Amino acid sequence: MKLSDKLQNWVEAGLINPAQAKSIMDFESEQGSRPYAMYSFVILGVAVISVGLISLIAANWEFIPDSLKLLGDFSILTGTALAIFYFREKKILFYSLAVFFSLFVLASIGLISQIYHTSGELYQAVGLALFLTAPLMLLQSGRFLTHLWLIGFCFVFLSFANDHFPYTGEFELNNVHMLTLGSALLLISLLFRNLGGDVEAHSRATLFWALAALTFSSFAFSFLDFSESEVRDTGVEMGVLVPSILLVCSAAYSFFMLPRALSRRIMVLITFALLYFLFFFSIFVYPVGDKSIYLALIFILLAMSAGITFFDYRFVFDFFLVMAGIRFLIVYFELFEDLATTGLGLILAGLVIIGGVVLYTKSRSRIQSYLQERLK
Numbered sequence: 081m082k083l084s085d086k087l088q089n090w091v092e093a094g095l096i097n098p099a100q101a102k103s104i105m106d107f108e109s110e111q112g113s114r115p116y117a118m119y120s121f122v123i124l125g126v127a128v129i130s131v132g133l134i135s136l137i138a139a140n141w142e143f144i145p146d147s148l149k150l151l152g153d154f155s156i157l158t159g160t161a162l163a164i165f166y167f168r169e170k171k172i173l174f175y176s177l178a179v180f181f182s183l184f185v186l187a188s189i190g191l192i193s194q195i196y197h198t199s200g201e202l203y204q205a206v207g208l209a210l211f212l213t214a215p216l217m218l219l220q221s222g223r224f225l226t227h228l229w230l231i232g233f234c235f236v237f238l239s240f241a242n243d244h245f246p247y248t249g250e251f252e253l254n255n256v257h258m259l260t261l262g263s264a265l266l267l268i269s270l271l272f273r274n275l276g277g278d279v280e281a282h283s284r285a286t287l288f289w290a291l292a293a294l295t296f297s298s299f300a301f302s303f304l305d306f307s308e309s310e311v312r313d314t315g316v317e318m319g320v321l322v323p324s325i326l327l328v329c330s331a332a333y334s335f336f337m338l339p340r341a342l343s344r345r346i347m348v349l350i351t352f353a354l355l356y357f358l359f360f361f362s363i364f365v366y367p368v369g370d371k372s373i374y375l376a377l378i379f380i381l382l383a384m385s386a387g388i389t390f391f392d393y394r395f396v397f398d399f400f401l402v403m404a405g406i407r408f409l410i411v412y413f414e415l416f417e418d419l420a421t422t423g424l425g426l427i428l429a430g431l432v433i434i435g436g437v438v439l440y441t442k443s444r445s446r447i448q449s450y451l452q453e454r455l456k
Contacts, residue, residue, distance in 0.1 A: 125176065146195045153188050160184065164216070175222045182213040182225060203239035206232050218279055226285040230265075234289060237261050247314045255300045256319045259359060262293030263326035270333050291396070295403065298355060301362040302379035302407060305371035311363060320363065327356055344389075351389050354382040376411045380404045409433070 087101040096104075160181045167173040186209040192198070193205065210232050217229045238257055247253035265286050272283035331352040335345045358378045365371070387400035412432070 129180070149191060149195065153191055157181070157184060157188060175220055175225070178216050178220050178222075179225050179228075182209075182216060182228070185209045185212050201239065201243070203236045203243075207236040207240070210236060218282065221281050223285060226282050227288075230285060230289045234261060234293070237264075245319065247316060247319070252300075252304050253306075253311070253314055253316050253319070253363070255297050255304065256316060256323065256359075256363075258293055258297040258300070259320075260323040260326070262290050262295075262297060263323040263330065265290035265293060267326050267330045267333070270330060270337075274337070294355065295400075298358055298379060298382060299403065299407070301359045302375045303372065304362050305375060306363050306366070308366050316363060320359065323359075324356065327352055347385065347389050351382065351385040354378060354385055358382055372414070373411065376407055376414075379407050380411075383407065405433075 087096070087104060090096050091098055091101050160177055164174060164177045164181060167177065186206065189205045189209055193200065210229060213229065217225055220226075238261060241257035241260070242254055245257070247256075269283050269286035269290050272279055272286060274280075331349055334348045334352075338345065338348075340348075358375065361371075361378060362375055383400045383404035387397045387404070390396040390400070409432075
């Protein structure tokens, strides 16, 4: 709903008077908003220029001496770096040049590797590029470059972990690396919150990828009912030590450092406890009968707990409730497999989905109001 419509509803409900509504509208108009369309076209323009340069060079690649290639490459890098410093006060130019420079650093590493025939993996080149562009990423406030940098970080982390610490006996155990990645990003995000300035602005982007990694790993663990023979001699005991420590540190920081009510902090601890219990139960608890059902129930509780923890972020709240609903439906099909293959089972499942959506839509405001009162 638009702000003008909200203000009109508030005036009609007697919450504010017309003069206050006009003052609010004038204030919000003066504040302005981030020009997402402008930033999108800037990024598109940078991409087109980059592709044009690559095409121009590729067409004459064989005829260009290696020394000239390197001279041209470092000239472009130096010129871009000087332009970034010169236009540091002009946000649009600074941001577009920063994106171009970051992408060109990776291209330069590839060029040097091609000329000198150095061996190595792709994630090593990406890791070096991330290291060189990290200060620039931290100095700017745009979201695209931050998300791009974090995508590269996730790729490097997982590639390095799978390359150097693989669980060859049981491939599914490599999901521990995803759990470690999410735990590390979560702790970094929490630490970024209190640094202030542009660094604090990167906290939300880091939190997004932390939640994405933790959600993926926990959802996967809810299906992985390992047996003792599958885990034996894999060395996973040491592998889970790192994410365990990171989760404990994140839980302690959230409980003692975040300015939240005690009830909200207790809910955060419950969420961390359920996450830890989920992967611990998946890997180290056996035999317990139908283990997959227990894992599904733990994940459903975890998703609902996470949704309650982030109740004031509507998208995150809805996302975790949807994840809980999806896992519940999968359990339904697993428990009633014979019935689910019939038309009656599918009709019943559809009615359950529609009924749940209608019920949630009608009661969402009341649920969030109740949580607002209890978990301020």
